[in-house]
Amino acid sequence: MNELAVLQNKIVACTRCPRLRDHCREVAAVKRRAYLDQKYWGKPVPSFGDPQARVLILGLAPGAHGANRTGRMFTGDKSGEFLFRALYETGFANQPASISREDGLQLSGAYISASAHCAPPGNKPAREELLNCRPYLERELKLLENLRVVVALGRIAFDTYLSLVGERRKFGHNLIHNLNPILIASYHPSQQNTSTGKLTATMLREVFEQARELSS
Numbered sequence: 001m002n003e004l005a006v007l008q009n010k011i012v013a014c015t016r017c018p019r020l021r022d023h024c025r026e027v028a029a030v031k032r033r034a035y036l037d038q039k040y041w042g043k044p045v046p047s048f049g050d051p052q053a054r055v056l057i058l059g060l061a062p063g064a065h066g067a068n069r070t071g072r073m074f075t076g077d078k079s080g081e082f083l084f085r086a087l088y089e090t091g092f093a094n095q096p097a098s099i100s101r102e103d104g105l106q107l108s109g110a111y112i113s114a115s116a117h118c119a120p121p122g123n124k125p126a127r128e129e130l131l132n133c134r135p136y137l138e139r140e141l142k143l144l145e146n147l148r149v150v151v152a153l154g155r156i157a158f159d160t161y162l163s164l165v166g167e168r169r170k171f172g173h174n175l176i177h178n179l180n181p182i183l184i185a186s187y188h189p190s191q192q193n194t195s196t197g198k199l200t201a202t203m204l205r206e207v208f209e210q211a212r213e214l215s216s
Contacts (some may be wrong), residue, residue: 004143007136008046011117016132020118020125024068027119032065041071044118047140048072049111054148054215055092055208056181057083058137058157060188061116061125068119072101073112082189082204083153090208109215113140115160123190130160138164147181148215151207154188173199174207182214 015021028042045062062068066077074080075098087093092110116125116133152158158171169177177183186207193199
């Protein structure tokens with residue numbers, strides 16, 4: 001088993017944040033009415049993608065009834081629908097949607113991780129919880145040897161990445177920072193942003209068009 005796979009197994013087995021673990025288990029037991037017939041993942045959600053990736057996509061955390069249910073980042077919720085459509089249109093994914101771990105989705109040249117690997121109450125992980133998860137991201141950055149670009153989805157992901165590289169930069173959508181790897185900031189494809197038009201499909205696609213160009 002390669003080192004990235006070993007790391008993901010460690011993430012799945014992680015118990016560093018009791019509050020988050022309790023929340024994920026509770027959500028998995030109670031469920032949402034639409035998913036009562038499904039077995040929820042209910043554990044820390046591993047990263048996934050192409051081990052040879054030149055682009056790392058960094059999100060906030062698993063959705064309570066999305067990745068916490070399906071066991072794969074951005075899979076099974078509205079945020080994922082928005083993201084995977086953009087990745088498909090820019091050549092990073094083989095299909096435009098993802099509903100389960102077994103649906104055949106594959107990433108090419110891209111890898112998806114998160115600032116926190118457990119679904120937090122109210123989508124707001126505590127600072128200590130982000131710090132507990134940060135070593136996993138730090139290790140991923142070392143193992144993804146071909147990385148050229150990091151796309152940070154949302155301010156928390158942006159700040160999480162900058163904290164690792166010891167930088168302070170301004171956040172703005174599709175704003176490019178000449179670090180190594182290059183950092184591109186993006187609004188998060190949350191329903192709150194996409195339903196209000198703060199983030200459109202065109203805007204997100206442009207981010208990944210930039211990532212494609214800068215990583216080539």
